[in-house]
Amino acid sequence: MADLRVYIDSKYDVSESVIIPIKLEDSVSQAAVKLSLDLMRVSGLPELDGAHISVRQGKRLWFFGHIFVIKRKDRVINITAYDPLLYLVKNKDDFYFKKGTTTRKAIDTICRRAGIKPKLLPAGKYTHRQTLDYRADKYDSYYSVLASLLTEDKKKTKKSYWVRYDKGLKIYERSRPKNVPVLSEGITDAQVESSNEDRKNYVRARNRERRADGIAKSTKSIKKYGRLSTYIKSDATNDADARREAKKTLDRQDRPKVTRTIRHVATSGTQRFFSGDYAYIKSKDDLIAHGYYFDNVKYEIYPNHTVMDADAVVSTSLPSISYEKPDVQKKQDGLGNTTESIKGIRLKFSKGWVATAYNPALGGINGTGTTASGNKFKTKRSIAVDPKLIPMGSVVYIKCRAKPEYSGIYLAEDVGGAIKGKRIDMGLPAKECIPFGRRDVEISILEKGLGRADARQKAGEWDKIRSHYKVRIQNGKTTPSKSNKAFVRPMSGGWMGRKQFKTPAGHFGIDILIDRAKTGKVRLHPVADGTVTRSGWSTSYGWVVYIVHSINGQTWESVYAHIHAKPKVKVGQKVTVNTTIGYVGNTGWSDWPHLHFELHRGRWTYSKSHAVNPHTYINF
Structure with a gap:
């Protein structure tokens, strides 16, 4: 094969067994170079699984990397290998860079964690002026963190880069060479x-947290091609900046x-x-x-x-990934454990509102029970509003002092002929509407809506949205009136139904079922702050966690059974309502993925003598 040589683990020359051609692939967005080649199966071949492989031709090194895929058919072995930059793509973890860290030093940290030698990095003159806290739940790989660092660097230095593996990680500044080949x-x-398949002529840029919203559109393009819209998550702090960001995106995307x-x-x-x-x-x-x-x-x-x-x-560069600050705060307990809580919000209430209640079963809404936004009516979520005061799609907190059990988070997804000004209709169970009557309430708009389409989208993600705002309200400096419920729910989202307390007889808890496809994906958290007293395996409960709580001088203990995998908390660990215990599973004596939850007024006993009905203390 002339001077084209292929080596396994640097010392086994398998060149004569290679079926040509040898194939290589690379792209700017995917980082690692991919190698594909076929070998004839002959005696004496070294172990291929996980081995190094290199392709050389004279002094040129075409490829060096690890074998990841091996396919055998008849006498042919197909090998797929990647250069070491694959470890940037395959690994994910949290990264924390203090204010004042240079881009070079941050990337060097990433390289060391990935086991890649840094060969050529940016000069390192730019120092990041803020703390960069990269969370693995937002950045899917080391590579996305690296791309974000270079994106932030570019905002200040105006320099663009691409990466390459050549006996180590090399980051090149994107520029035209002096001697152009x-x-x-x-x-x-x-x-x-x-x-024109990917053309966009209507762009909305929005920052939900800052309530900044901007739209850019090309009337000429819309008239020619029809409306082709897109939505981008913006960092803008006001509508003017959001419009400018939308205009920049439109300029790039309204072209073939x-x-x-x-x-x-x-x-x-x-x-x-x-x-x-x-x-x-x-x-x-x-x-x-x-x-x-x-x-x-x-x-x-x-x-x-x-x-x-x-x-x-015409132009190419690494993926542009702006740094996104995590919406969490770190806290440390007395044992030195670090826990996290979602940043709180302060509620500002508007008075003078009057609420009544409605339900399709009582009339007043079309026969299908469909709201004006197109969503199916849902009790304790749907409210009808005057869209001039509360746009459809708005997430609001309603405080009802006379009936605190109806205070909570609702979605503006309906309207009505009599719903004008400061009047709202709250969707409640039919049997509760008449007793509710007419009540004075206070309103706090948590997030301003964008219309019917926004309401439809939020209805599909309601459990997640409500849980998010509920925790933020609890962590805020001011909180709504407390109801008589002492605990929060142990999970949210994915509920299919539940078996009641003591059903069947001797079942001293409740079972909350989820869709089988969501096994291992629905998060569990404590119903109140406390200390883990047991975390491990039980033949009947499967993976299980016990947590003891002290509330107003009363000791309680809660139990979370059939967890998907080994719990994420340890015995003696202090936990809060935001701590992740694990995920809903199907371990132990279980024939369907669900949470078996118990609440005991006092410590747990084998006879379950202290078990109480969780529905009495938790708003499920």
């Missing part, structure tokens, strides 16, 4: 495709996507190109004749020549 000889195919592809055949000694490299490309028919960056580069390597297929793009 010219590709003309050897181009055997060139194509140009123009597509032009794709240029080339095929280049060259001798083995010709320069190798990676995604991100720049060259002047001139096809024989002058269909392509300009300077372009390469992306989505694919090589077929033969002993005496190479075939390269690639996209020729």
Whole structure:
């Protein structure tokens, strides 16, 4: 195979067993280079699983990485390998960089954690002016954290980068080389495709927390192609900034996507190109004749020549990922354990509102029970409002002093002919509407809505939205009137139904069932602050956690059974209502994924003598 050599673990030369061509793929967005090759199965082959593999041709190192996939068929072994940058893509973790950390030092930390040698990093002159707290639940990999660091760097230095593996991590500044390579000889195919499939001519930029909302649209484009809208999450603090951000996005996306592809055949000694490299490309028919960056580069390597297929793009850079500050606060308990709580909000109430109650069973809403937003009516969620005062889709807190059990978080998703000014209709169970009567209430708008479509979207995510705001209200400086319920619910979202307390006989708790597809995904948390007294395995309960609470001098103990996997808390650990215990599962004596929850007034006993009905103390 001429001087094209393939080595396993640096010492086993398997070149004679390789079926040519050897294939390589890389792109700017995916970081790691992918290798694909076929080997004839012969005696004496070394162990392939997890082994290093390298491809060399003379002094050129075409590839170095690890084997990840092995497929065997007849006498052929197909190998898929990736260079070490794959560890940036496959790993995820929390990263915390203090204020004053340079981009270079932060990336060096990422490299060391991924086991990658930093070879060439940014100069390190830029120092981040804020603490960067990257949470694994928001950033899906080390690579996204790295891209975010470089995005924040770019905002200050105006420099763009791409990354590459060459005996270590190298981060190159995106710039045109002084001596631009010219590709003309050897181009055997060139194509140009123009597509409007991804075109956007209506852009909404929105920051829900700051209530900043901006829209940009192209009337001419909408008239020609129809409305093609998109939504972007904005960092803007006011409507004007949001509109400017929407306009920038519109300028980029209200245009056809032009794709240029080339095929280049060259001798083995010709320069190798990676995604991100720049060259002047001139096809024989002058269909392509300009300077372009390469992306989505694919090589077929033969002993005496190479075939390269690639996209020729006007501009390319790493994914742009702005830093997103986590909406949490760290707290440390007396045992040195770090817990987290969602940042609180202060409620501001507007007085002078009058509430009545309604339900489709009593008339006054169409026969299907569909609200004006198109959602199915739901008790203790749906409210009818005057959209001039409370836009549909708004999330509001209603305080009813005379009937505190009806105080809570509701969604504005309906209207009515008699609902004008400061009057609202609250969706309640039919048998409770008449006793509710007419009540004076106070209103606090937690999030201003954007109309019917917004209401429909929020209705589909209601459990998550309500739980989020409930915790934020509890952690705020001012809280609504407390009801007679002493505890919060142990889980939210994904509920299919529940079995009641002591049903069947001898069942001293309640079972909350979830959809089987959500096994291991629905989060569990304590019903009150406390201390873990047991965390482990039980034959009947499966993975289980016991927590003891002290409320107004009374000792309580709660039990959470059939947890999906080993609990995330330990015996003796102090926990809060925001601590993750684990996830709803199907372990132990269980034939369906559910939470078996018990509440004991006093400590848990084997006879369950202190068990009480959780419904008496928790608003399920």
